[in-house]
Amino acid sequence: MTPGVLGLAALAGVASAQVWRSDRGDGTYANPPLNADYPDPDIIRVGRDFYFASTTFANAPGLTLLHSRDLVNWDIVSHLIPRLDGSATFDLQDGGSYRHGIYAPSLRYRDGTFYVAVTPVGQNTRIYRARDPKGPWTHVALDRQAFDPALFFDDDGAVYLATSIGSDGTITLHTLDHDVTRITASRVIYYNKGAEGSKLLKRNGYYYLFNALPGKLALSVSRARALDGPWETRAQIDDTTGGHQGALVDLPDGGWYGFVMRDSGAIGRVTNISPVFWRDDWPVWGTPDAPGRVPDRARKPIQGQRFAEPPSSDDFAAPTLGRQWQWNHNPLDRLWSLTERPGFLRLHAAPGAHFWWARNTLVQKGQAPRARGEALVDTRGLRPGDVCGLGTLGKYSAQLSVVGRADGTRALTMRVTEDRTDGPHVEVRVPAQRVASPRLWLRTDMDFPAKVARLSYSEDGRRFTALGGTVPLMFDWRTGTFQGVQFALSCYNPAGTGGWLDVDRFTLSTPPQ
Template sequence: MKFPLASLASRVALALGAAGLLLAGLPALAWQADNGDGSYSNPPLNADYPDPDVIRVGHDFYFATTTFANSPGLRILHSRDLVNWRIAGHVLPRLEGGPAFDLTGGSVYRRGVFAPSLRFHDGEFVIAFTVVGQNTRICRAVQVAGPWRCHSLDRAAFDPGLFFDRDGSAFIATAIGSDGTVTLLSLDKSLSRVTEARKVHYIPGAEGSKLIRRGDWYYLFNAIPRRLAMTISRAKALTGPWETINAIDTATSGGHQGAIVDLADGRWWGFVMQDKPAIGRITNFSPIFWQDDWPVWGTPEAPGRVPARAVKPVQGQPLAQPDTSDEFDRPQLGLQWAWNHNPDDTRWSLAERPGWLRLKATRADGFWTARNTLTQKGQGPYSRGDVRLDLSGLAAGDRCGLGTLGKVNAGIAAVRTEDGRLRLERHTIIDNGDRQPATTLPGPSAALDANGVTLRLEMDFVRARGRLSWLDGEAAKPLGDEFELIYDWRTGTFQGPQVALFCFNTGTGKAGQVDVDWFRFSDKRAE
């Protein structure tokens, strides 16, 4: 389909007026993909939402994504048009499987929950996923917000691709990139037991399998991480024989891991993950067309690539984005927040001081091992987060403040000295992997003469630079130099830089607390 915006006017005039009103009333957003004229710009979510799996139920779309060690785990988003998304909930209230999920005796950064596969079957949402080092789990729920009931299979299926055939038979396709053999697991009706495991195909380096059926054809989508590309295979039977073609890739055409989802009117749309060096792995959405019974990303006029801008697949839906700001005036945390590992629920509260989030300092030898660090995703292309802190409860040795969690962990911490004074201190810690010591860069400090302070984190993903400041009245005073924003799957958290609210104590005396009045997000650059 050609994309002359003028030709859309007559079809979306009413939607435009409503969109304009909605735009005027929305809080600041880092990225609004809906252009308000019947078109959208990729990506719909300009943040690290990796390993996508997207399904349609009626007129609703659901998007499941990897969450690694973050708790709650396994996030699901909801949309009515594949462009405007809100967070619907999380499958796992906590992560299970050992003390490291509680940051006890080690950590599980870069591990945890990977590559979920979401389906809807017999009136229930069904999701399959594998926690690193554990067997594959299958969870079911009537409502996507839960509660979910889960059980484990007798084996680990890497990046499981759950599939229900037309007769209700259930399968999982699985492949790991170090090999590439695609194995088809047959499940019993209760989805609790593998009844057969059969090798059905081989694609060098394949993983991230997704299975779809259209007409008489089965389609198998696989990521090839070593070249950040996608293959598509098809067969008339799940057991093959399969024929395979190369599809798209991150470098030239828009992504590598993903699949396709059908629309209510019978059209199909594609979703695909793309690696970015600063923000992480984003998910793009694309029209597709069919050519000789093969799905092709893009349009006949511009085939083989994800468009930067396209007509929205569904018109007339209101603008939406995941929440960012939080006044902490509700009885629960906003769905945008996640802890760095399972939290110690005795060390935080929204009830002890209504209207405030209280973070009680946890014992830790440093930022990387500090439990109860509260995070949300960095938002591109530019975002600014301000947080207001009451420091009157800080004890000697407490380090509480705002920063980033990722490969480069930069923070600005309020510290109570032994003589009772307050100071602000910068830290920058670069994680170099499990077998290498972290790089710690000393930073400057500044004296505080009041128990209240506003801290600011700026993340410019275009320049791949972050900055930390504190506000003296309306004036922002940077503390230390800018730092890099880096996504690196080998080190850090395997995620793009996350906003981090932290409070820990490295000493042996009585730990204190910090009260957080609000966190306010803006996409406007500070003057």
């Protein structure tokens, strides 16, 4: 397809994938561009191309990078980190790494090279780099931790890294060498109570420092003629008017847009984009007719670009996993395959006492407002003790699972795992009940406005039986995953060894209301 303005009829002809369409096909868009959990955004422009780096926590591969030509239609370019390293928790040891891992990346570009600064929880800050955004990416580790780092290249060639943490608000500026490999000096440049998530940019002789204020769910901007100040600060927007962590990106025509994340319930933290105009060298979110808020709907920043979106449905015919998939932690690669049975994803039973601690759970993001994930599976490879199926991963993880029995039969069960401060609690909603057919359709419906999920199954793909009642959909940064609820394909055995589950296909669609 050649680039061009997509009308509504053209949009309707695109094969269904995401359940949310930001591009309305009439030259406008609706927020958010991606109605899913893409938090802690950093967006840059390189020529006509926009790139968007986002948090992924313990998911592997880690640190998602997306691409767009208009800030509305995005697709996944790559994940920078094939396997997370530096901590046994990434391998689900020593308590695992849910709520930790990789977050708040800072994305920049200089002289043909992309750079990403990121601080894995409990480790020193890393600087990743690549000539091609598809990779391969290499990295160096600095000699300290910089919380929510903000990488910045100044006009004179100097390289800086700003950092602050919301429990304090002291903003430290590290100077780096030209090769971006080590810190050469550090100094405090400002104090903004509660500030974190810093972003630095420069315009018309002013430095602009954007900071999230998590305690207020608000965004502030500070400006100064020099990095050492004096700084003056103004409130920008908050979660009631659009979001609380982000900054600005310039357009090829000289205009500006803002990007900002907003806490959005069980779907997680979504990223909005907004027109921005300038008044007395201060950025103002929105338009002159409606200043101070992110619009629900607006004219697209750049017209005429073709429709794009991340993949979601998958028939597993490709030799590699689709870009939409990640594992709950680093996988055991010997226990999954796309080649043992071509056209199927084979999940061998991974070790795990129960679902929350099981290896090799394959996930992709839930999507608002409502999404249906359906997996067609072949259970003939199951062995006694195997627990394999489809469901949700989040604060409450509901799994519709087929269980292998000692007599060679298979049974269906529904279990809910709630992560609590005293550890995961498992509730069996439906005791194991025998199923005759080895070929099953497993379905998970997520209704984010209602904050519930429903699980059902079928032996013929037409008549579905609901099991276990509704399950809560919830976002909780203290327990759970610190992410929006995800679809999850899993296969594990508490004994550590077992058989396998073959997944023929996974389909994402919008359920009827």
